[in-house]
Each structure stands twice: as C-alpha cells, then as structure tokens.
Amino acid sequence: MSKNKYLIAANWKQNCDSKSSTKLINDFVKLFNKTKPKCDVLILPPSIYLDTILTRLNKLKVPLKKISLGIQNISPFLNGAYTGEISVDMAKDFKCSYSLIGHSERRHVFMESDKIISAKTKLSLESGMNTILCVGETIAEYNQKQTKEVILRQLKTALLKSKDLFKSDQDKIIIAYEPVWAIGSGKTASLDDIADVHAYIRNTLNKILGTKKNTIKILYGGSVNDLNAASILKIPDVNGALVGGASLNSKKFIDICSSI
Numbered sequence: 723m724s725k726n727k728y729l730i731a732a733n734w735k736q737n738c739d740s741k742s743s744t745k746l747i748n749d750f751v752k753l754f755n756k757t758k759p760k761c762d763v764l765i766l767p768p769s770i771y772l773d774t775i776l777t778r779l780n781k782l783k784v785p786l787k788k789i790s791l792g793i794q795n796i797s798p799f800l801n802g803a804y805t806g807e808i809s810v811d812m813a814k815d816f817k818c819s820y821s822l823i824g825h826s827e828r829r830h831v832f833m834e835s836d837k838i839i840s841a842k843t844k845l846s847l848e849s850g851m852n853t854i855l856c857v858g859e860t861i862a863e864y865n866q867k868q869t870k871e872v873i874l875r876q877l878k879t880a881l882l883k884s885k886d887l888f889k890s891d892q893d894k895i896i897i898a899y900e901p902v903w904a905i906g907s908g909k910t911a912s913l914d915d916i917a918d919v920h921a922y923i924r925n926t927l928n929k930i931l932g933t934k935k936n937t938i939k940i941l942y943g944g945s946v947n948d949l950n951a952a953s954i955l956k957i958p959d960v961n962g963a964l965v966g967g968a969s970l971n972s973k974k975f976i977d978i979c980s981s982i
C-alpha cells in the first residue's frame with residue numbers, strides 16, 4: 723500500500739448474489755477506468771464471491787494494486803475443526819491482501835469479544851495481511867461520553883500483543899473509527915467529533931507504539947456517502963473511509979473515491 727494515499731474501502735457485507743456482484747464490479751471498473759481516482763481502493767465482497775470478483779478483475783485487466791481485494795472476517799484459528807469458518811490463508815488463496823477485523827456487526831450481532839478480536843488481529847498481521855481494525859462506541863456509550871474510554875480499551879486489547887508486527891511497517895495496520903450508531907443509520911458523526919476522535923486515536927497509537935508520531939491510516943466509517951465524503955476526508959487524521967451502503971452503488975462509490 724502506498725504511504726501517502728487515502729484508502730477507500732467498500733464493505734459489501736452480506737449483500738449481492740453472483741449476478742449482481744458481477745454487475746457491480748463491472749460497472750465500478752468502468753467508472754474507475756474513466757475517473758482514475760487518486761486513492762487506494764479496496765473491495766470487501768462476501769467471501770463466497772471473492773473468486774467471482776477476482777476472476778472479473780483479472781478479465782478486465784485491473785491490477786490488484788489498483789483495486790485490492792479483502793475479506794470481511796477471518797477465523798481466529800489458523801485451521802482445523804471450526805465449521806463454517808474461513809482462515810486467513812484461505813483468503814490469501816483468493817488474493818485478498820486486506821482483512822477486516824472487529825467490525826461493529828461482528829462485535830454486536832455475533833458477540834465477538836475483545837479477546838477474539840485480539841486473536842484475529844494477531845493472526846492477520848502474522849500472515850502479512852493489511853489488517854483493518856474497527857473500533858467505535860455504541861449510542862449509549864456516546865451519550866454517556868465514554869467514546870474515548872471504549873476506543874482506548876478496543877485499541878489496547880487488539881494491538882498491545884501485536885504491536886511488534888506493525889511497528890516497523892505501519893502500513894500493515896489500519897484503524898477504522900466507526901461509531902456503531904452511525905453505521906447504516908444515515909447519521910454521521912459531526913465533523914468536530916470525527917476530528918477529535920481521530921486525533922485521540924493517533925495519540926493512543928503513539929502511546930501504544932512508544933513513538934512521537936506514526937503514519938498509521940485511520941479511516942472513518944458510518945453513513946459515508948457521495949455528498950458528505952469530501953468534507954469528512956478533509957479532516958486532519960482522516961486517511962480514508964470505510965463505506966457500507968453507498969458502496970453498493972457504483973456511481974456513489976466512485977464519487978466517494980473521487981472526492982479526494
């Protein structure tokens with residue numbers, strides 16, 4: 723991943739089927755080739771369609787450096803008797819260079835604990851994946867002004883054991899700040915809150931690493947769309963976006979990518 727570029731990631735979640743995911747990637751590549759956005763672009767399709775998307779990207783002659791592929795979730799185990807799970811090595815087989823860890827839906831719908839997220843983060847980094855760790859507070863925590871406390875806990879539990887795996891190559895870890903209440907709700911955090919929390923994450927990462935500055939990318943996620951992306955991406959310490967709903971629309975997603 724290039725150092726100075728923004729990263730815009732499309733999280734398709736559990737959406738699309740074979741036909742519609744093929745159409746979505748075809749439409750997006752057409753717009754991508756026309757627009758040539760300056761950011762790094764990452765697509766996180768449902769794992770069962772990774773092969774479909776990889777095949778399309780190859781057919782359309784899109785280098786995976788231009789549009790990278792990632793997996794939305796990995797098993798906390800390397801391999802073995804874990805029915806239904808997908809290992810980080812299996813994802814690499816399908817040319818995934820990124821993994822998404824600790825998404826709010828994994829934490830709150832599938833009850834993934836900080837401990838599980840810590841294990842996944844370590845495994846992902848050990849395997850050489852660019853690892854996106856999601857953090858963020860619930861609405862109750864936001865109302866009780868516990869945002870920073872929650873984020874500190876989430877960062878520390880996920881990263882303290884793994885910091886030596888990215889200290890000298892800080893591109894390997896990416897933090898996505900996603901207030902739980904902003905995901906899929908149409909409500910984004912205020913620009914001031916985003917600036918404040920991203921600066922806090924930056925400082926916390928320095929403390930974890932024992933450094934004075936770091937170049938770790940910090941993405942914002944939570945109802946980012948083609949209309950609000952430009953103002954969010956201008957905030958200092960916002961180095962990109964994790965986009966759910968709007969990434970399912972090729973025109974909206976390319977507009978977000980082009981808003982930098």
Ligand code: PEP
Pocket residue numbers: 733735900904905906907908943944945946964965966967968
């Ligand atoms: C997400 O899936 O991480 C997300 C931020 O979703 P949305 O953009 O729909 O809020």
